[in-house]
Amino acid sequence: MNQSAEIAEIVPRVFTISDLSSEFELTTRTLRFYETRGLLEPRRRGQTRLYSRRDRARLKLVLQGKRVGFSLTDIKEMLDLYDLKDGQATQLRVSLKRFKERIGDLERQKIDVEEAITDLNRTCQIVEGMLDPGS
Amino acid sequence: MNQSAEIAEIVPRVFTISDLSSEFELTTRTLRFYETRGLLEPRRRGQTRLYSRRDRARLKLVLQGKRVGFSLTDIKEMLDLYDLKDGQATQLRVSLKRFKERIGDLERQKIDVEEAITDLNRTCQIVEGMLDPGS
DNA sequence: CCTTACCCTCACGTTAACGTCAATTTAAGG
DNA sequence: CCTTAAATTGACGTTAACGTGAGGGTAAGG
Known part of the structure; x- marks a missing residue:
């Protein structure tokens, strides 16, 4: 054991x-x-x-x-922070802040992607309308 | 008028x-x-x-x-298609196919982004747990 | 001893979508 | 005509994250 x-x-x-x-x-x-x-x-x-x-x-x-x-650069910074003094609250807070910023980025990105999808769907519907014989 | x-x-x-x-x-x-x-x-x-x-x-x-x-390359191809014979159904169907493929890509991308967000949120919760005095 | 299989260090190549000069040429306005 | 302001054509630079050889060392197995 x-x-x-x-x-x-x-x-x-x-x-x-x-x-x-x-x-x-x-x-x-x-x-x-x-x-x-x-x-x-x-x-x-x-x-x-x-x-x-x-x-x-x-x-x-x-x-x-x-x-x-x-990015690898971001990751290095964060790894270095952890190495400075593992478990140190200050460092953790810094990383936490980075994480939350990144989450914000991602949520914006998600919205962009959703907009692109609705855009394309709209275009598709138009094109399909053009192709539809029973217009 | x-x-x-x-x-x-x-x-x-x-x-x-x-x-x-x-x-x-x-x-x-x-x-x-x-x-x-x-x-x-x-x-x-x-x-x-x-x-x-x-x-x-x-x-x-x-x-x-x-x-x-x-991409610009994609866009050029599509523009060229339109130019060949504008309004030609075949060309439209080709573009339509591309659009739908792209929508698929975007939906996959959206899922990736959502996963990344939940990942990061999970990590944030862990870190916050470490910082929480009333742990 | 020879082959195979990994390991190493350069160091240039790749992709996308422009940015950034540099050296000219042209156009517009007074 | 002269001076700017705007346009033109190269052509090299940028960023990220590796890919792709070239050329060479080392260790185990047959």
């Missing part, structure tokens, strides 16, 4: 670049690119990158950030 | 590049760029571009297309 022993069997302590690339369906190029952007900093054994669990966790955060539409 | 006379006073027969750029709030660069992309082909008086009402109408279509998310 030793938790860490259990986890050790399921989740390795260290990952190669192709481990992560296949797990998350990213190219190795992408992982190296993220590194140049300061999102990951794996250790090295010689030249070869060795990713820790922490690296993997950060990668997950990166991908989650992307899913909700943050 | 001569319609064309009335219109002639309100809408000029010919437009300069800055007329159109200010009317539609585009830069002249943009109008020239659209020309290189085959979206507009104004006549020339010497070197100077002279846009007809038809050019202006096409420009309106371009902008409408952009508003609903078509």
